[in-house]
Each structure stands twice: as C-alpha cells, then as structure tokens.
Amino acid sequence: MKLRIKFAKFGAMRFIGHLDVMRYFQKAIRRAGIDIAYSGGFSPHQIMSFAAPLGVGLTSNGEYMDIEVVSAASSEDIKNSLNKAMVPGIEIVSVTKLSDNAMNAMASVTAAEYTVRFREGYEPSFDWAHLIDAFYEQPSILVNKKTKKSEVEMDIKPAIYSLKAVVDRNGTAVIRMLVDASSSGNIKPGLVIEAFMKEHGETLSQFALEITREDTFTNTGTAEMPVFIPLDAVGDQF
Amino acid sequence: MNKLALKDEILLQVEKPARYIGNEVNAVVKDKSAVAVRMAMCFPDIYEIGMSHLGIQILYDMLNSFEDVWCERVYSPWIDLDKIMREEHIPLFALESQEPVKDMDFLGITIQYEMCYTNILQILDLSQIPLLAKDRTWEHPIVIGGGPCTYNPEPIADFFDMFYIGEGETRYRELIDLYKASKKKNESRTDFLRKAAKLPGIYVPMFYEVLYNEDGTILEMRPTEEGIPKVIRKEIEMKVSDTYYPMKPVVPFIKVTQDRVVLEIQRGCIRGCRFCQAGQLYKPVRERDVDVLKDYAIKMLKSTGHEEISLSSLSSSDYSKLSELIDFLIEECGKNYINISLPSLRIDAFSLDVMSKVQDIRKSSLTFAPEAGSQRLRDVINKGLTEEVILKGAAMAFESGWTRVKLYFMLGLPTETEEDIRGIGDLSNKIAATFFETVPKEERKNGKVQIVASTSFFIPKPFTPFQWAKMNTKEEFIEKAYLTRNSIKEQLNQKSIKYNWHEADMSVMEGVFARGDRRVAEVILKAYEKGCLFDAWSEYFRNDLWLQTFDECGVNIDFYTTRERSLDEVFPWDFIDCGVTKDFLKREWGKAMAGEVSPNCRMQCLGCGAGIFGGGVCYEAKN
Known part of the structure; x- marks a missing residue:
C-alpha cells in the first residue's frame, strides 16, 4: 500500500539538510513502529521517496514523502504514531492512501x-x-x-x-x-x-x-x- | 523550542549547522527554574566525534535521572564557527538550552586522547571562563576533567578545578550534594574544592605541590594541607549489570562516527598486552549479564530507531556469553532489518561463521592486529597472537569468500630490531600467499587479494609495563617506516599489499603529553595562544608552532620522550592508584625484557593488584 505523508518543517529543523531529513524519517518510522515495506537485496532499505528537496534555512508547511507499507490501520493512526516520534520542528500534517498506479511524489511535482x-x-x-x-x-x-x-x-x-x-x-x-x-x-x-x-x-x-x-x-x-x-x-x- | 544561540546569518554560513542547534531525538530539556544544578558535559572535539562517545551518553543519562540536575552537551565549534564566535564575542553555549556554558554550575570535560588538549582551552576560552583554574571565582562553573587521559592529569592540571579519576557512575551524586550544601552555606569556592578533594576519586590539583630533583625528575608530590589524600584511588563501578545505562540515547540528525546503538558488553580486558593502557586502567574485567544486554538492545533500538547495533568492549571474543548474545541479536535484528556490527573479534572459526551471517563478505574486510612483525617481539609485548593462528584464520576466511585483510602493527616497540620490522613485510606476504594457495584460480573474484598493512608509532603510556620505555625519535620513526615500506616492496606478492603509516611529528607530541608533568602546561597554554587547535586533525596540526613553543618555554621534549627512566623514578602519575600496582608493572617490564609471555586473567591470576576492587574476573573461579 502506498501512502503519501505531508509534513511541516519549521524552527530549528530548518537547518537540517535534505539527506539528513531522509535519515531522520527512516529512524522515526522505526520508532513509530510503522509496518513499512523493505526493498530486496543484501542490504534492504525502506521504500521511501521525497517530493522536492527543501534548501537549508527554509521552512515549509507542505513537504511530502511517499512510503510503501505492508499494513496500516488508518490515516489517523499513522499520523498519530508518527507525530509521537517527531522532534519539535517537524509535524505530520496528513496521511493519505495513493492508488497503485499513482505517480510518485517526486515526478508529480510541478x-x-x-x-x-x-x-x-x-x-x-x-x-x-x-x-x-x-x-x-x-x-x-x-x-x-x-x-x-x-x-x-x-x-x-x-x-x-x-x-x-x-x-x-x-x-x-x-x-x-x-x-x-x-x-x-x-x-x-x-x-x-x-x-x-x-x-x-x-x-x-x-x-x-x-x-x-x-x-x-x-x-x-x-x-x-x-x-x-x-x-x-x-x-x-x- | 528554545531560541537558538546563533542567529540565522551565522548558521547559514557555517558548515553543518546541525552541529549547533540541539533539538535531537531523546535530547533532555528540563525547566531550568525547577533544577538546582546545571551542568554541561563536553567532548572537546567536533560534534560528529563527540556524539559517538558512549561515556558521555552514560553520564548524560545518569545526571538527567537526578531530578535536581539538568545536564546538557557541548562540543568544539569547528574552525569556521570558532572564528565567528571570537570576532563577535559570542559565548559558547550548551546545545539543549542554547544558553552560555559560563552560567552553568559545572563544566565536565571528557579527555579521551592527548591531542585534544588545546581544544580544552578553546572550550574554556570561547565559554569566557578563565583558562587557569587559579583565576576562577564562584562566577565561573567548576571545571571537571575525566576520562583515560586523567590517569596522568599533570600536563593539564592548571586548567582544571578538579579531576574525577575513574568511572563516572559512582561519585557524582555525592559531589553534587556537596556543591549544593556549600552554596547553601555560602562557603567559598576554595572551601568547596577542599571538601571535594576528600571525596574518593576526586583530585583537586591546587592542593598539591611537586618538588623536583636537580636532574628534572620528580622528588615528591605532596598535599599542601592536612587531610588532603596523598594517593587517589580510581573509582570503579563493580555492579555493571545494575547501574546507569542510557535506554534512550540521543539520536543525531547528521551522520556521526558511531551512528548506531552501542551495547557495552563488558568493561576491562583479560589480556595483558604490555603497550596497552586501556587494558590496565579498566581492570578488572566485569561482564554485563547477557539477559540485561538483550533487554537493553531491544529498548535502545526501539527508542532510537537506529538501523544498526554494535557491541562494544576491548575484546568482544572474551565475553563468556558471546554466542548466546549474538544468536539472540541475529534472530531479533533479522526480523527488523537491523544490521549488526561486531568490532574487536578475534578471527577464528566461530567469528568467521558469525560474521558471514551478519555482514556482506564481499564488502567487509578481516582485521588482524599482530602489532609486531616477529614472534620474538610479539612475546615481548605479550600479544598472544601467533603467525600460525593468523595464517589459519586467513585461510578459513579466504575459503569463505573474504578477499580483504587489514593488518595493524606498531613501530618503535621496546627491543625492536631490523629483523622484527622486516617481519611485517614477511607476514603480509605470507597472508597473500595463503590466499593464492587456498583459493583456486577459477574461484578468485577479480583475481586478487587486498592486504592493507598499517603502522602506528609506539608511544609509551602511564600505567603500562612500558611506562619506563624510551620512545623513539622522530628520525628513528621515519627510518623505520621506510624500512617497513622497502621490506614490503621486496616481497613476492608486493602488488597485493598496500602500506600506510601514521605521522611521526604528532606521535612525538602525544609522547610528551602522555608522560608529561606540570611543567608542560605552560607550553600547551602558549601553543594554544599562538593558534594551535584541533591538533588531532593532521591538516590543522602545527608542528612548527609546537616546536617553537617548547623552545621558548625552555621545556625539553627529549626529557619526556627518549630519556631512559630508572626503575625507581617517581612518575608524575604515581599519586594515582588504578588498582594495578607499580610492582606488578615492574615485573611485567622485566619479563618483557626477557621475552617472556604472561598468561591472561582467566588462565592464571598474576596478582596485578586489581583484585582489591573485590569482583569481576578476579573472583570468577571462586564463585
């Protein structure tokens, strides 16, 4: 199941660069106990992709990432679990389910x-x-x-x-x-x-x-x- | 969220602003009006290195578990921010509150290697705290040093109000209570320090004086007041399975050196390698209960979200429940796609089997630390690793698919001859030959084996049997490195062997600081004032400035490094009792000179003195 997660980034977190935000979410997803899907191969990684990198120093009310999960209870449940695993300065705004043939976040951005x-x-x-x-x-x-x-x-x-x-x-x-x-x-x-x-x-x-x-x-x-x-x-x- | 100490313009122009903003997962933020004592714990190097240090995480967790204390972290600002802070007179701040370090009650600095000494001065200077302890008042925090280098604190004694000798779990509560009582009673800072000096493990340099002989060696170090202890015994936590351990370590945003859960499985080492300081300082070996460790692993992985877990100890293979622990981790981590990293394992059938399960053989390399090139010299240093064992381990590894081997050696060990040095090339060559003998041509991936031999220069350290040893000169070191290189080039398989060596200039300075006395402090202070900083970073190490400063201060480098020391010389660190006795070290030094090996703690007790702590491996057989 593909999920699209919208988050806000503000305060001190504006000084965390794009790659580190990705690392941050990989760990946050583990802390939140999200049943994320992993890629195959010898070193499996979480299936996760981001929409558009945000420059260091900028804040945002509309950042997006897509993740693939094996199971998920509800939008609200995922949102709450993730928000409990956040630090001040990152907040999950919405969690929506994508259709299987939906274009990924990065390619969709116009x-x-x-x-x-x-x-x-x-x-x-x-x-x-x-x-x-x-x-x-x-x-x-x-x-x-x-x-x-x-x-x-x-x-x-x-x-x-x-x-x-x-x-x-x-x-x-x-x-x-x-x-x-x-x-x-x-x-x-x-x-x-x-x-x-x-x-x-x-x-x-x-x-x-x-x-x-x-x-x-x-x-x-x-x-x-x-x-x-x-x-x-x-x-x-x- | 706290207001940041640095304005946006500064954070946007320095490298990696994430080093300075705090706010990490599991960072502890308290209400400052609700705590009585504020503390900054510092690792005097950049964030990425400091954040990788387990000791600070343990102390941070323990101190914050005290309701009346708020402990924060501080690291060295990198060169770019250092410059801006000096220009704009911005006081160094702690990460959590973003408030100045100078307003804290305590500044604790962990001192893990000698080459960070000028960074200690940077921390004090940027914090706007007087560099010399004697110039401080109640307006300034109490500056405490801890960590392995404080087993010879003398070269930096002038900069610290006190040193905490030994493991941090035991005495901080008492020290903080003493501080609170002193403050309440409006006692002077000196009165507080005097009382602290009587606590076990606490060394307050201002209450000691050193008398010298005409030849510059020490006649006597003595307390200047009645009631101040003459000898300070190290503090040690004997109940390692029932003490503080961070279940929620701080998770950095940026990639740091140790970006994983660290599970400390035991403290100390049963092996008595004669060059190794850690092996003596942390005696006796104390193992953590395996069930406790399993519980820690699960909790820490959950609270951090890390994707890797690593075992930490001086010699993991000696942990008695290793296979049970690893089986558990493989089972538990496998379900959750968590990697296991296993450093400091001896290469044998068991470890190869384990490593093949947890690592990608194609990407990982095998590590051997023979430390010396010949069996004769390995006996001198008491490194119980034989050529037979190395070649057998390598053969097994090559059969399992490994093609990369790392070898670590030291140059300049006591009694070393040209033949011992040539042994490095010979051994490297034999390992390469073993590959070609073991792996048939058609099975060789890329057709080759990669051997990387690295040498560092031997630096005698306090509290080791080699504390009496003459260190080599820079010229001798360089000559030995060339000899090593040439001997490798002469080998049949030289194309498979790569050779790296460590810088000689820096090793000489480390040698001075390691066995230095109070007279070295002036040099460190002046070198810092001239601009020496981040000396552990070769690109910032200014040997010319150091040499010039030693010269100006009239302090002779050779006195500390290459001088022959007599067996009855009083050392600057003799006032510290780390359990292991000087008599034991002398015996080991004598055996080294005779080329005799000593058994490890589990084979036979050598009566080193650490039995005085009443536990650990010393009493295993008797339980």
Missing part, C-alpha cells in the same frame, strides 16, 4: 507556493509591496542563470504562475508566489526577488530572505491550462 519575508534590517529601500505588481505584469522577466560552464540569460516569467504582495497573519507585508518546481524548470524564490530588486537598482543580500514553502502542487490540467492541486489531494483518507 509547482510550489512560497511566502517570502525580508529579514529585519534587510528590507529594500523602495516601496516593494506596491511595485511588485508592475514587476510581475512585464511581458518578460530576464535573469542570468548560472550553469556549470557559463551564464545564460533566460526569461522566468512563464515559470512564475502568480506573484503578489499580501499581508500575513501577523499583519506584516510579505511576498507570495507560485512558481515552477518541476525537476526540469525549478525556480528558486530568491531568483525572482533578486530580479525584482535588480530592476530597482538594489542587490539581494545572501541572508535577506526568510522563505517558507507553503505547499507543493501537481498539475491536473494541461501544460497550457494548468490546474494545480496540493500533492495530498491526489490521495484519499482511509
């Missing part, structure tokens, strides 16, 4: 929504909350993307599905964006902000942004007319 905050003391000097609309309305947004060998200029506008300033729960102005997160066209939120600031003659400092991934999406529409739904909307509660 987009991700981010909230971007300017860290105190790093805010741009221009009126960014109002100017962001004009920036997004441009027909193209050109950035220099570094590859291994050279730098190429590319237009990231088609990869930004939405970009706006909003007010968060604490009444602070933040930037919210929905961007391409597929393996072939992934856009880092910092790249968008960097282009925005560059347009206003400012440079983005390495530590200026506090970024939260709000959720990770898959496309149930077409490439031209995308319909984005969160990765756990594919599965069912059981």
Whole structure:
C-alpha cells in the first residue's frame, strides 16, 4: 500500500539538510513502529521517496514523502504514531492512501507556493509591496542563470504562475508566489526577488530572505491550462 | 523550542549547522527554574566525534535521572564557527538550552586522547571562563576533567578545578550534594574544592605541590594541607549489570562516527598486552549479564530507531556469553532489518561463521592486529597472537569468500630490531600467499587479494609495563617506516599489499603529553595562544608552532620522550592508584625484557593488584 505523508518543517529543523531529513524519517518510522515495506537485496532499505528537496534555512508547511507499507490501520493512526516520534520542528500534517498506479511524489511535482519575508534590517529601500505588481505584469522577466560552464540569460516569467504582495497573519507585508518546481524548470524564490530588486537598482543580500514553502502542487490540467492541486489531494483518507 | 544561540546569518554560513542547534531525538530539556544544578558535559572535539562517545551518553543519562540536575552537551565549534564566535564575542553555549556554558554550575570535560588538549582551552576560552583554574571565582562553573587521559592529569592540571579519576557512575551524586550544601552555606569556592578533594576519586590539583630533583625528575608530590589524600584511588563501578545505562540515547540528525546503538558488553580486558593502557586502567574485567544486554538492545533500538547495533568492549571474543548474545541479536535484528556490527573479534572459526551471517563478505574486510612483525617481539609485548593462528584464520576466511585483510602493527616497540620490522613485510606476504594457495584460480573474484598493512608509532603510556620505555625519535620513526615500506616492496606478492603509516611529528607530541608533568602546561597554554587547535586533525596540526613553543618555554621534549627512566623514578602519575600496582608493572617490564609471555586473567591470576576492587574476573573461579 502506498501512502503519501505531508509534513511541516519549521524552527530549528530548518537547518537540517535534505539527506539528513531522509535519515531522520527512516529512524522515526522505526520508532513509530510503522509496518513499512523493505526493498530486496543484501542490504534492504525502506521504500521511501521525497517530493522536492527543501534548501537549508527554509521552512515549509507542505513537504511530502511517499512510503510503501505492508499494513496500516488508518490515516489517523499513522499520523498519530508518527507525530509521537517527531522532534519539535517537524509535524505530520496528513496521511493519505495513493492508488497503485499513482505517480510518485517526486515526478508529480510541478509547482510550489512560497511566502517570502525580508529579514529585519534587510528590507529594500523602495516601496516593494506596491511595485511588485508592475514587476510581475512585464511581458518578460530576464535573469542570468548560472550553469556549470557559463551564464545564460533566460526569461522566468512563464515559470512564475502568480506573484503578489499580501499581508500575513501577523499583519506584516510579505511576498507570495507560485512558481515552477518541476525537476526540469525549478525556480528558486530568491531568483525572482533578486530580479525584482535588480530592476530597482538594489542587490539581494545572501541572508535577506526568510522563505517558507507553503505547499507543493501537481498539475491536473494541461501544460497550457494548468490546474494545480496540493500533492495530498491526489490521495484519499482511509 | 528554545531560541537558538546563533542567529540565522551565522548558521547559514557555517558548515553543518546541525552541529549547533540541539533539538535531537531523546535530547533532555528540563525547566531550568525547577533544577538546582546545571551542568554541561563536553567532548572537546567536533560534534560528529563527540556524539559517538558512549561515556558521555552514560553520564548524560545518569545526571538527567537526578531530578535536581539538568545536564546538557557541548562540543568544539569547528574552525569556521570558532572564528565567528571570537570576532563577535559570542559565548559558547550548551546545545539543549542554547544558553552560555559560563552560567552553568559545572563544566565536565571528557579527555579521551592527548591531542585534544588545546581544544580544552578553546572550550574554556570561547565559554569566557578563565583558562587557569587559579583565576576562577564562584562566577565561573567548576571545571571537571575525566576520562583515560586523567590517569596522568599533570600536563593539564592548571586548567582544571578538579579531576574525577575513574568511572563516572559512582561519585557524582555525592559531589553534587556537596556543591549544593556549600552554596547553601555560602562557603567559598576554595572551601568547596577542599571538601571535594576528600571525596574518593576526586583530585583537586591546587592542593598539591611537586618538588623536583636537580636532574628534572620528580622528588615528591605532596598535599599542601592536612587531610588532603596523598594517593587517589580510581573509582570503579563493580555492579555493571545494575547501574546507569542510557535506554534512550540521543539520536543525531547528521551522520556521526558511531551512528548506531552501542551495547557495552563488558568493561576491562583479560589480556595483558604490555603497550596497552586501556587494558590496565579498566581492570578488572566485569561482564554485563547477557539477559540485561538483550533487554537493553531491544529498548535502545526501539527508542532510537537506529538501523544498526554494535557491541562494544576491548575484546568482544572474551565475553563468556558471546554466542548466546549474538544468536539472540541475529534472530531479533533479522526480523527488523537491523544490521549488526561486531568490532574487536578475534578471527577464528566461530567469528568467521558469525560474521558471514551478519555482514556482506564481499564488502567487509578481516582485521588482524599482530602489532609486531616477529614472534620474538610479539612475546615481548605479550600479544598472544601467533603467525600460525593468523595464517589459519586467513585461510578459513579466504575459503569463505573474504578477499580483504587489514593488518595493524606498531613501530618503535621496546627491543625492536631490523629483523622484527622486516617481519611485517614477511607476514603480509605470507597472508597473500595463503590466499593464492587456498583459493583456486577459477574461484578468485577479480583475481586478487587486498592486504592493507598499517603502522602506528609506539608511544609509551602511564600505567603500562612500558611506562619506563624510551620512545623513539622522530628520525628513528621515519627510518623505520621506510624500512617497513622497502621490506614490503621486496616481497613476492608486493602488488597485493598496500602500506600506510601514521605521522611521526604528532606521535612525538602525544609522547610528551602522555608522560608529561606540570611543567608542560605552560607550553600547551602558549601553543594554544599562538593558534594551535584541533591538533588531532593532521591538516590543522602545527608542528612548527609546537616546536617553537617548547623552545621558548625552555621545556625539553627529549626529557619526556627518549630519556631512559630508572626503575625507581617517581612518575608524575604515581599519586594515582588504578588498582594495578607499580610492582606488578615492574615485573611485567622485566619479563618483557626477557621475552617472556604472561598468561591472561582467566588462565592464571598474576596478582596485578586489581583484585582489591573485590569482583569481576578476579573472583570468577571462586564463585
């Protein structure tokens, strides 16, 4: 049985890198006593795969991993068992069951929504909350993307599905964006902000942004007319 | 969740920020207003190494089991963070609370190897605690040292308020109660230390003075006050099956050296290898009850989620219930896809059978530690391993499919000759030849055998029969390493043999610290001030700075390393009683010089002195 697990990562846990999060979950699944399936071979490993790696320093409300289990009582039971095995900073949000032919988490990812905050003391000097609309309305947004060998200029506008300033729960102005997160066209939120600031003659400092991934999406529409739904909307509660 | 001590900008620019955030599974967080005593336990090396140390996990578990105590952990900040903390004057903090170490009541530092001495100073310095004990007040934590290096604490005596000599399970409760009483009565720090000095196992350097002879050797070490003990006997836990052991060890996020459940099956070693310090310090052998161990294994695997379990001891093959324990683990772990790792097993039919069950033979290698190249020299060091046994074990292993062999030797052992050194090449060659004789050509995977011979340089250690031995000079060491290399190159099967050797400069420094006295402290302090740090890491070891500092302080390296010591010399560590007597060590030294071997503790009692502790292997036959 394939399960999709959605979790949040916050607080001190934002400093734990992707590979270590995987190791963390392997041990957590043992502590929680989940009846996970193992691969064959001389050194069997848990059947587990993650959707999209999250960079060190970022928090998230919508991380996903798929696991294969031999047996499971219910969504609620798995969720509770896992939450008892968590440390502060990782929380299981939902557990859903996937159909046998469902695409795996990593291949399903097409987009991700981010909230971007300017860290105190790093805010741009221009009126960014109002100017962001004009920036997004441009027909193209050109950035220099570094590859291994050279730098190429590319237009990231088609990869930004939405970009706006909003007010968060604490009444602070933040930037919210929905961007391409597929393996072939992934856009880092910092790249968008960097282009925005560059347009206003400012440079983005390495530590200026506090970024939260709000959720990770898959496309149930077409490439031209995308319909984005969160990765756990594919599965069912059981 | 606690606020982190380091701001995001710092955590995002240092390597592996997970080293500094705490928050691990099973880390203990208490309400600080509800505890009377706060303690930081430190391993003065990076997190990955410190987190792999069982001793701290045991003490952490024990101290946190005391309701009035909160014990946290602290490790050496790596070079990158060290620089930032100095520039920004950030005080070193404990991982759990993220609060400064300087605000704790105690700072305990475990001292596992001599080359960490400058790291101890880094810990104190970054914590903003005066480096010298004499400069501290009640404003500062009581700094306690423990671990194997404290069996000669003298080179670092100036930096510590006290040393706890021996195993930690026994006296911390009393020490903490003494501290609480002193605080309550508003006694001075010195008064507290004076009382602590009278507790068994506690050595408070400030109450002792050392008088020297004209030739620089020690005339006498004596207490400066009435009532301070002249001799400190090590503390030892005799009830090893009924004491503290962490059922919920802390599980690190990042990969650490010992990333598994560690089951300590016994303490001590019955074998009397004459170069080995651990073998003497931890006598007598005390086995843990096998049923207790089975219970521990299940509980620890469950509480950590680790995918591997390892047995720990100085010589696992000597544990009397080994096969029962391993059968249980194979059965239990097999169901749950848990790996078993079995270090320090002697290679024989039993261990090969077990290893073939728990390891991938294609990936694992066999390890032999003959330590010396000839039978003559192996008799001198009392290493009861013969060429016949090695070749027989290797042949059996090759038949079972192993193709990789690791061999460990030492260079510079007492009485060593060129012939003994050439023996390393000969033995390596014979093992390779055994492979070609045992395994028919058509059955050889990749057609070859891989033998890796490694040598380290012998460093005489306190409380061993070789504590009187002359250490080799750096030049002698290097010459011997070249001779070893050349003798391997002359072998018929030299293409199957790879040779590694250890750095000579670092071994010389380790030799000074191992048998050093209080006069070495000044050198360590000055070398640290000049920038020596992480000396155990060869890429950071600054031999030029060390040599320069010894020179400036007028401290002669050869006095501590290559000097011939007379049998009646007073050693800096003679005031410590580790059970094993100096008379016994002298007898063993004499037998070594005569090339005579000694039986192990189970074969025959040698009257080493450890019987005074009233248990363990010393009384096995009498039960």
